[in-house]
Amino acid sequence: MAIRKVGVIGCGLMGHGIVQVAAQGGCDVVAVEADQAALDRGLGRIEKSLAKLAAKQVEKGKLAEDAAEAFVKETRGRITGSLERSAVADCDLVVEAIVEDLDAKKALFAELNGICKPETIFASNTSSFPIGEMGSASGRPQNMVGLHFFNPVQLMRLVEVVRTDDTSEESFAAARAFGEACGKTPVSCKDTPGFVVNRLLVPYMVQALMMLDRGDASKEDIDAAMQLGCGYPMGPITLTDYVGLDTTLSILKGWVDRYPDEPAFAIPRSLEEKVAAGKLGRKTGEGFYVWEGDKKR
Numbered sequence: 141m142a143i144r145k146v147g148v149i150g151c152g153l154m155g156h157g158i159v160q161v162a163a164q165g166g167c168d169v170v171a172v173e174a175d176q177a178a179l180d181r182g183l184g185r186i187e188k189s190l191a192k193l194a195a196k197q198v199e200k201g202k203l204a205e206d207a208a209e210a211f212v213k214e215t216r217g218r219i220t221g222s223l224e225r226s227a228v229a230d231c232d233l234v235v236e237a238i239v240e241d242l243d244a245k246k247a248l249f250a251e252l253n254g255i256c257k258p259e260t261i262f263a264s265n266t267s268s269f270p271i272g273e274m275g276s277a278s279g280r281p282q283n284m285v286g287l288h289f290f291n292p293v294q295l296m297r298l299v300e301v302v303r304t305d306d307t308s309e310e311s312f313a314a315a316r317a318f319g320e321a322c323g324k325t326p327v328s329c330k331d332t333p334g335f336v337v338n339r340l341l342v343p344y345m346v347q348a349l350m351m352l353d354r355g356d357a358s359k360e361d362i363d364a365a366m367q368l369g370c371g372y373p374m375g376p377i378t379l380t381d382y383v384g385l386d387t388t389l390s391i392l393k394g395w396v397d398r399y400p401d402e403p404a405f406a407i408p409r410s411l412e413e414k415v416a417a418g419k420l421g422r423k424t425g426e427g428f429y430v431w432e433g434d435k436k437r
């Protein structure tokens with residue numbers, strides 16, 4: 141089944157990027173938001189991002205100015221916005237990128253089941269919840285996949301395509317092909333906590349914070365060690381500040397509750413304390429570091 145028309149529910153940080161790359165990939169896209177202000181914000185971000193991309197192509201000599209203008213116009217022309225979830229009824233694929241709240245996601249898919257044509261594939265962009273639970277709630281588990289994009293969607297080249305035991309071959313193949321059409325490299329993964337990237341990355345961040353809590357090394361030295369010793373673009377403590385301490389804690393809490401016997405899922409003391417104190421990372425100006433814009437101390 142070829143994906144020609146895509147609905148994206150939620151046009152926030154991730155959703156607006158998914159809308160944009162799907163439109164760049166040639167799909168017609170309907171972006172659905174909860175209110176007009178959020179929809180305007182999301183579409184505004186897409187317009188800015190498209191203009192920036194076009195200007196870069198001109199600067200690099202890859203596109204002439206009129207071709208760049210045509211690219212922006214064509215891509216933007218494939219996108220419509222709506223406040224009505226019924227607007228995605230005839231979509232081949234609906235991707236959900238609303239808040240990370242399992243009950244909200246389940247309720248959304250149950251509602252979409254009554255709205256969308258029977259063959260519509262459902263995808264969640266969740267970072268941490270089981271796709272299978274959403275599939276069951278949707279009433280069409282054979283059509284349910286995970287499509288886990290990375291932030292910023294326009295730049296990050298990976299998409300994890302997640303299948304449950306119930307996902308049909310057709311749905312899975314169509315979701316992978318959609319990921320490729322969006323310009324991403326798809327990797328296939330079973331419905332396991334954190335899929336591939338977060339299953340490896342989050343426990344690594346946990347170990348770094350526990351090292352800090354034990355006083356084994358300073359945050360600066362832990363970060364420098366992993367940057368210079370492993371060639372990572374940033375160290376794990378800085379990364380936690382970027383991801384957000386609240387987001388990291390909420391992922392971990394969910395995993396610890398759900399998989400109490402998995403030793404890799406643990407909650408570092410400092411993480412809980414910082415979140416309780418409202419120090420959520422770069423976005424609040426302080427997490428493990430104090431931030432002034434991109435500068436930290």
Ligand SMILES: NC(=O)c1ccc[n+]([C@@H]2O[C@H](COP(=O)([O-])OP(=O)(O)OC[C@H]3O[C@@H](n4cnc5c(N)ncnc54)[C@H](O)[C@@H]3O)[C@@H](O)[C@H]2O)c1
Pocket residue numbers: 149150151152153154155172173174175178236237238239240241248265266267268288289290291
């Ligand atoms: N932020 C990241 O780095 C990242 C990376 C990968 C995956 N994710 C996942 O993507 C999802 C979205 O995260 P985000 O960072 O874009 O959040 P966000 O808060 O920026 O965006 C969520 C948007 O959904 C809208 N929304 C909420 N309920 C809605 C509904 N019922 N109908 C229509 N719109 C609704 C909100 O108005 C908001 O604009 C989450 O599941 C998150 O775990 C996030």
